[in-house]
Amino acid sequence: MDFATLLQLLESTIRMSTPLLLACLAGLFSERSGIFDIGLEGKMLIAAFFSAAIAYNTGNVWLGLLAGIGASLGLSAIHGLASITFRGNQLISGVALNFLASGITVLIAQSWYKQGGKTPTLTGGARLNEINLPLTETLRDVPVLGPIYAQVISGHAPLVYVAFLAVPATWWLLFRTRFGLRLRAVGEAPEAVDTAGISVIRLRYTAVAICGILCGIAGAYMATGLQPFFGKEMTAGRGYIALAALIFAKWRPWYALAACLLFGFLQAVAIRFQNFDLGAFTVPVQVMDALPYILTVVILAGFIGKAIPPRAGGTPYVKER
Amino acid sequence: MDKMPAWADAVLVPLISILIAAVLSALVIAALGMNPFEAFQLMVEGALMKSSGWGYTLYYATNFIFTGLAVAVAFHARMFNIGGEGQAQIGGLGVALACLFIPWPHWSLALIAATLAAALFGAAWAYIPAILQAKRGSHIVITTIMFNFIAAALINYVLVNLLRPAGAMEPATATFPAATSLPTFQQMFSTSETVLFRGSPANITFFIAVAACIGVWLLIWRTRLGYELRAFGFSETGAKYAGISPVKITVVSMLISGALAGLMAINATMGEAERLVLNASEGAGFIGIAVALMGRSHPVGVFLAALLFGFLYQGGAELAFWANIPRELVTVIQALVILFTGALDNLVRWPLERAFLAFRPKGAQ
Amino acid sequence: DPALVYDLGGKFDKSFNEAAYNGAERWAKETGGSYKDIEMQSEAQREQALRRFAEAGYNPVITTGFSFAEPIKNVAADYPDTKFVNVDGFLPEIPENVLLINFQEHQGSYLVGMLAAMESKSGTVGFVGGMDIPLIRHFACGYAQGAKAVNPDINVIANMTGTTPAAWNDPVKGAELAKAQIGQGADVIYAAAGGTGLGVLQTAADEGIYSIGVDSNQNHLHPGSVLTSMLKRVDNAVYEAMTAGADLETGKFMTLGLAEEGVGYAVDENNSELITDEMTATVEDAKAKIISGDIDVVSYYANDSCPALDF
Amino acid sequence: MTESSPAPAIELKGISKAFGPVQANKDISIRVMPGTIHGIIGENGAGKSTLMSILYGFYKADSGEIRVNGNLKSITDSQAAIAAGIGMVFQHFKLVQNFTVLENVILGAEDGAMLRPSLDKARGELKRLAEDYELQVDPDALIENLSVGHQQRVEILKALYRQADILILDEPTGVLTPAEADHLFRILEGLRREGKTIILITHKLREIMEITDTVSVMRRGEMTATVKTAETSPEQLAELMVGRKVLLRVDKAPATPGAPILEIENLRHVDAHGVERLKGISLTVRKGEILGLAGVSGNGQSELLHVLGGMTNATGTIRVKGQEIDLTGKHSDGQSRRARGIAHVPEDRHHEGLILDYTAWENTIFGYHRDPEIQSGPFMNNAAIKAEAQAKMDRYDVRPPNPNLAAKNFSGGNQQKIVLAREIESDPDILLIGQPTRGVDIGAIEFIHQQIVALRDAGKAILLVSVELDEIFSLSDRIAVMFDGQIMGARLPSETNQTELGLLMAGVTEMPDKPIIEAVTEQMAAKAQREAARHD
Numbered sequence A: 001m002d003f004a005t006l007l008q009l010l011e012s013t014i015r016m017s018t019p020l021l022l023a024c025l026a027g028l029f030s031e032r033s034g035i036f037d038i039g040l041e042g043k044m045l046i047a048a049f050f051s052a053a054i055a056y057n058t059g060n061v062w063l064g065l066l067a068g069i070g071a072s073l074g075l076s077a078i079h080g081l082a083s084i085t086f087r088g089n090q091l092i093s094g095v096a097l098n099f100l101a102s103g104i105t106v107l108i109a110q111s112w113y114k115q116g117g118k119t120p121t122l123t124g125g126a127r128l129n130e131i132n133l134p135l136t137e138t139l140r141d142v143p144v145l146g147p148i149y150a151q152v153i154s155g156h157a158p159l160v161y162v163a164f165l166a167v168p169a170t171w172w173l174l175f176r177t178r179f180g181l182r183l184r185a186v187g188e189a190p191e192a193v194d195t196a197g198i199s200v201i202r203l204r205y206t207a208v209a210i211c212g213i214l215c216g217i218a219g220a221y222m223a224t225g226l227q228p229f230f231g232k233e234m235t236a237g238r239g240y241i242a243l244a245a246l247i248f249a250k251w252r253p254w255y256a257l258a259a260c261l262l263f264g265f266l267q268a269v270a271i272r273f274q275n276f277d278l279g280a281f282t283v284p285v286q287v288m289d290a291l292p293y294i295l296t297v298v299i300l301a302g303f304i305g306k307a308i309p310p311r312a313g314g315t316p317y318v319k320e321r
Numbered sequence B: 001m002d003k004m005p006a007w008a009d010a011v012l013v014p015l016i017s018i019l020i021a022a023v024l025s026a027l028v029i030a031a032l033g034m035n036p037f038e039a040f041q042l043m044v045e046g047a048l049m050k051s052s053g054w055g056y057t058l059y060y061a062t063n064f065i066f067t068g069l070a071v072a073v074a075f076h077a078r079m080f081n082i083g084g085e086g087q088a089q090i091g092g093l094g095v096a097l098a099c100l101f102i103p104w105p106h107w108s109l110a111l112i113a114a115t116l117a118a119a120l121f122g123a124a125w126a127y128i129p130a131i132l133q134a135k136r137g138s139h140i141v142i143t144t145i146m147f148n149f150i151a152a153a154l155i156n157y158v159l160v161n162l163l164r165p166a167g168a169m170e171p172a173t174a175t176f177p178a179a180t181s182l183p184t185f186q187q188m189f190s191t192s193e194t195v196l197f198r199g200s201p202a203n204i205t206f207f208i209a210v211a212a213c214i215g216v217w218l219l220i221w222r223t224r225l226g227y228e229l230r231a232f233g234f235s236e237t238g239a240k241y242a243g244i245s246p247v248k249i250t251v252v253s254m255l256i257s258g259a260l261a262g263l264m265a266i267n268a269t270m271g272e273a274e275r276l277v278l279n280a281s282e283g284a285g286f287i288g289i290a291v292a293l294m295g296r297s298h299p300v301g302v303f304l305a306a307l308l309f310g311f312l313y314q315g316g317a318e319l320a321f322w323a324n325i326p327r328e329l330v331t332v333i334q335a336l337v338i339l340f341t342g343a344l345d346n347l348v349r350w351p352l353e354r355a356f357l358a359f360r361p362k363g364a365q
Numbered sequence C: 001d002p003a004l005v006y007d008l009g010g011k012f013d014k015s016f017n018e019a020a021y022n023g024a025e026r027w028a029k030e031t032g033g034s035y036k037d038i039e040m041q042s043e044a045q046r047e048q049a050l051r052r053f054a055e056a057g058y059n060p061v062i063t064t065g066f067s068f069a070e071p072i073k074n075v076a077a078d079y080p081d082t083k084f085v086n087v088d089g090f091l092p093e094i095p096e097n098v099l100l101i102n103f104q105e106h107q108g109s110y111l112v113g114m115l116a117a118m119e120s121k122s123g124t125v126g127f128v129g130g131m132d133i134p135l136i137r138h139f140a141c142g143y144a145q146g147a148k149a150v151n152p153d154i155n156v157i158a159n160m161t162g163t164t165p166a167a168w169n170d171p172v173k174g175a176e177l178a179k180a181q182i183g184q185g186a187d188v189i190y191a192a193a194g195g196t197g198l199g200v201l202q203t204a205a206d207e208g209i210y211s212i213g214v215d216s217n218q219n220h221l222h223p224g225s226v227l228t229s230m231l232k233r234v235d236n237a238v239y240e241a242m243t244a245g246a247d248l249e250t251g252k253f254m255t256l257g258l259a260e261e262g263v264g265y266a267v268d269e270n271n272s273e274l275i276t277d278e279m280t281a282t283v284e285d286a287k288a289k290i291i292s293g294d295i296d297v298v299s300y301y302a303n304d305s306c307p308a309l310d311f
Numbered sequence D: 001m002t003e004s005s006p007a008p009a010i011e012l013k014g015i016s017k018a019f020g021p022v023q024a025n026k027d028i029s030i031r032v033m034p035g036t037i038h039g040i041i042g043e044n045g046a047g048k049s050t051l052m053s054i055l056y057g058f059y060k061a062d063s064g065e066i067r068v069n070g071n072l073k074s075i076t077d078s079q080a081a082i083a084a085g086i087g088m089v090f091q092h093f094k095l096v097q098n099f100t101v102l103e104n105v106i107l108g109a110e111d112g113a114m115l116r117p118s119l120d121k122a123r124g125e126l127k128r129l130a131e132d133y134e135l136q137v138d139p140d141a142l143i144e145n146l147s148v149g150h151q152q153r154v155e156i157l158k159a160l161y162r163q164a165d166i167l168i169l170d171e172p173t174g175v176l177t178p179a180e181a182d183h184l185f186r187i188l189e190g191l192r193r194e195g196k197t198i199i200l201i202t203h204k205l206r207e208i209m210e211i212t213d214t215v216s217v218m219r220r221g222e223m224t225a226t227v228k229t230a231e232t233s234p235e236q237l238a239e240l241m242v243g244r245k246v247l248l249r250v251d252k253a254p255a256t257p258g259a260p261i262l263e264i265e266n267l268r269h270v271d272a273h274g275v276e277r278l279k280g281i282s283l284t285v286r287k288g289e290i291l292g293l294a295g296v297s298g299n300g301q302s303e304l305l306h307v308l309g310g311m312t313n314a315t316g317t318i319r320v321k322g323q324e325i326d327l328t329g330k331h332s333d334g335q336s337r338r339a340r341g342i343a344h345v346p347e348d349r350h351h352e353g354l355i356l357d358y359t360a361w362e363n364t365i366f367g368y369h370r371d372p373e374i375q376s377g378p379f380m381n382n383a384a385i386k387a388e389a390q391a392k393m394d395r396y397d398v399r400p401p402n403p404n405l406a407a408k409n410f411s412g413g414n415q416q417k418i419v420l421a422r423e424i425e426s427d428p429d430i431l432l433i434g435q436p437t438r439g440v441d442i443g444a445i446e447f448i449h450q451q452i453v454a455l456r457d458a459g460k461a462i463l464l465v466s467v468e469l470d471e472i473f474s475l476s477d478r479i480a481v482m483f484d485g486q487i488m489g490a491r492l493p494s495e496t497n498q499t500e501l502g503l504l505m506a507g508v509t510e511m512p513d514k515p516i517i518e519a520v521t522e523q524m525a526a527k528a529q530r531e532a533a534r535h536d
Ligand SMILES: Nc1ncnc2c1ncn2[C@@H]1O[C@H](COP(=O)(O)OP(=O)(O)OP(=O)(O)O)[C@@H](O)[C@H]1O
Pocket: A319, A320, A321, D019, D022, D023, D024, D042, D043, D044, D045, D046, D047, D048, D049, D050, D051, D091, D411, D412, D441
């Protein structure tokens, strides 16, 4: 593999990783607070739709982004209501919301645009454009590092940088602030938080809301940045992969970055090297397609060991039965 | 001691929850510019008012019973098997191999072989995630998700490159020999005067599903293995104290779960399509999660929840037939039903409990 | 009235189900007639839909997608008065009241492959398919042959999106595949991937290269960037079946190729500037030769392999 | 109440609380005077914890009012309680296991949005509190690595850090060793001297008599009496609690030990972290004998029980009635042990001895569920098991005697009776029994002790592990002391005393020439150092 191909691979990795990373961090906040969320997929999807739709209707991508976040927050609110206030089953709620998003996006898209569940293509200010970081042109000619900076690091949509900056931000919030301390505590031992005089309910709703915001950004990135339109089911299972990455990352921000980059990289590799020719025989495309998943299992079996979720995760906080 | 009678919890709560879901669905239908009452009538008539409608409802329900039971069994051992989808598809491969390559003299023999093959293949596909969980602590949720993707790729490869009859356009196996064709409800229940279940795909597999319900019930609540499985699910340290091997229970429960998911293939692949097609599980593995959760992992609950989903599928199809409603509407209705019966059930339960408590004679505990 | 049943991809797949829909709409508009249509949700519904429509007296019942062939075989005998039409399907024996319509997609793909090769400056052209199924290989194979007919040294990169149904609805991955092919030098990319293809076309437009649409005329999606579209005139087939109504001739297998104008390439105001007269001449020449039999475009189905491409 | 006396620190009036159909507190009124230690006793489920949780704002009362220092307070949540100067140490600690001590202390009492300043401040404050009240803990240690005693210190530190003037302790000594308990009481006395008010819930009458000024008795959700400690006696309190006369001593005849039943030689065990927990244990338990194993918790007693019960592997030799048993491999699990006549009442009934979600009848076969006698064909004979369970529950006076009730719905004492019924009725040769009366009320303790003695008299060998020296003394025929994975020595109860055992428990084998407390501290420090070294 030559250097140019490597650069392309890495560039592709960044793009493929971004929605995963945002969703993964979203899940991190929620699950760290003790609320499991397999509804990441649905939140991304509904955000993708509303961001594209509102960006199209208003011609302004930032309004679209807000709408996407708003829609995702709406699902978060339902998830919170079900799993925090009404102490329902968090997994069921997540499954239901995925179904809801998958159906409602197409229904609305169809009734608004009559294009078969797709939004019209965004153009101009409705579309999220790529930006060049400072000094891109100046540094381009520096050997090795220049092209890496210019091609791999620079030249992505702004939300990509939001996603990557969200990693240190999450880390800092989690481990350096009062809010983070409480958030981690409420996922481990809500009764300790409660008896310390902090509202478990409020904390968890906050976490779930942050989850909604991040999923909203992820969805908006997909439908206004990666693609300038919404198409039905366009998240294509990325919410589940993000969930896998989260477990892989053992619910830690930097590990989440690594896990998402790994998944993104494996996907990029699978995309670029289909029908891998090994001389004697060709690896069929299906194997390459399944490769990211196979490798995940292998890595999981070999290196990661036991991933221990937040102790209070998945169970509603009940003090009086 | 209980806050409300058991029957109320088992009947009243889900009923009212479904009612709420129905009202919300009606609002969505109205928003789409259709009369919700007509829509509901269409669904009920199409799914429940004639035998052929039942034939479809029960066909779908059969699929969901299997995948629901699969999730339920694993749940009892506190294992979350999201891999029903992949296990069902691989089960289909087993069925296809059993039906295609052995010349069966009679469907009953073929059925036995296919059942074994489906269970075996499904179980085998669950085995790797199970053993990785038991021995290496690899999280079963991720590994089973991954195995769904891997199964899809494998089936795709097999159908495109290996089992597709030469020259055929469709990535599917050849049609199974006529001798493996399972008796449908139409063949079983029609008399010379009246044809029942005309054209519907419900077949003898439904009874296997019912038997599976009973079997799972017996397994979970009547056998030592079930006792150990539940004990392990409630408390791993407790299980250790009682001399129950966590590795064994993890693996065995996942094998049973995978086998049950695999069995779905005898209904869909052998009973209906009579050949193996791509994506033969059609999301039933995921519906199984909802079914198991709604059915509280109890076979009776799973059975009823599967019927409900069968009704939604068939009723939804009827809606689409006669009302030109986008098929996504059914997805939304399903979502609402899952949400209100499964996750927001306390929304109904708590006020009910309060009501029952208020009418309880004072002093009685 | 006629009835129209779409395959699992759904009515608005921007591709061949939608072409069927367009044909039906055209018929309805021109004749003032009405028809009934439905989208499938599951495999088991196929037979159900056929039966329900037959029982309700719809005639003919038109279906799109090869997956309907088997169900039609199963129900046709029960409704001898109903005519069933299937686009893309294959049956070894065709019942009396069944009409199977096939398109020579490889021929159309051959022509757009030629256009791609002529337009390409880099000597590399790409193909993005949806799920890896024989039909898609069939498209890719014709395309590669056409490209190689123009430029024997041309490099044809063929990629598939995935192995689950999501492969038809993943524009993001389509875009990524397109970028990968562009990275490998492709400057014309042919997408036969349903909703995924929209991502390919979009990326081509964004990156300033050419793309080729499929099934319907997709030239208008990105005027000036979509080089052409490989037309599969499902709309015509549906239109004609509906027009013939109960008098439709059945019991046969109908193959629509270049000769029958069943397939072709689209030229309209959106791409007329891209297709030079010279290109038109070359392609029209090949078209004539294919029709006359002077050029034999090998079908992937012939022996499940492609002379111009490895899968 | 005369005019001159100060307002009560706490005054509760007409507090009622129902959990669904269960009336946990009925119209309870109580006054606690400032600067006193006020005891609350009552049977399991009497409503003590509920009442205190209401005072702390954890639960909300259905009716009633709360006054603190004479002022009416609306305590709707713990924040309000903390603001009113109330701190509480719960029966089951409310700590975040994978947080450090420091993090747990500041949780909810942070200054500002950033952690750093809060942590720094708390570090200094903890140091001061540690010196003032003998509450030393490593501020950077993770809670999960601390002993229960230290965890409790953290809980007290949490309250003090929040400047609590009124401290509630719910069964604080249930999990402590005698030394730790003494230490705690010294702290409590120190706090009282400073004018702080303390409410102490306990099942141990000795503690009530020793330290409280006033004591209130609860029964079935009601406050039945409040008396001055000086004016009452243990017997009277026990009667007030249970509603009948209770025998406070164990009545037992001298033992007549027979042949050795359980022989342990050079038993070693290394835990999952690679730490050697058992360092060559040798012990013999004879027929018709209760061997009491004393020791500070965390010195290997739990591991010894786990090894003997088949929950974990070890090396060395164990003989049962002269026959060696498998210590690793296939026949080393709990069921094989049961087959060899070893019954095990584990220390932790919630996580080991019972499946809390199982019904009582299901729990009566837990571990014995593969017994062929309770099978019929491929299935378990549930009807027979249920009938048998009912009989056992009647014999052991489990209340309520309903085998269909889930185990979690029984009080601690009754849960323990279910475990005992199962293990004793399995007719073992050896009974391993850990902390038999932890958290159990007096009425039930009496019953449990009688059962253990009866089993001994029936000619069984009993290995009793308890951190209660009182219990060890009153039940054992022979006492062995464990420290740091080793047996420090064995004594006859008649030939030793609490002081000597206390020293052995701290690893001091000879009567020291320096003051006892110093010797003990030295040994403990040495052990802590060894452990720290192993962790690196
Ligand atoms: N959170 C709760 N939800 C429902 N019922 C409860 C709850 N907590 C306690 N109860 C019930 O209230 C009653 C009083 O319980 P409480 O815990 O106050 O007793 P206690 O006196 O502290 O007992 P113990 O000595 O065992 O600690 C019991 O019958 C119990 O079942």
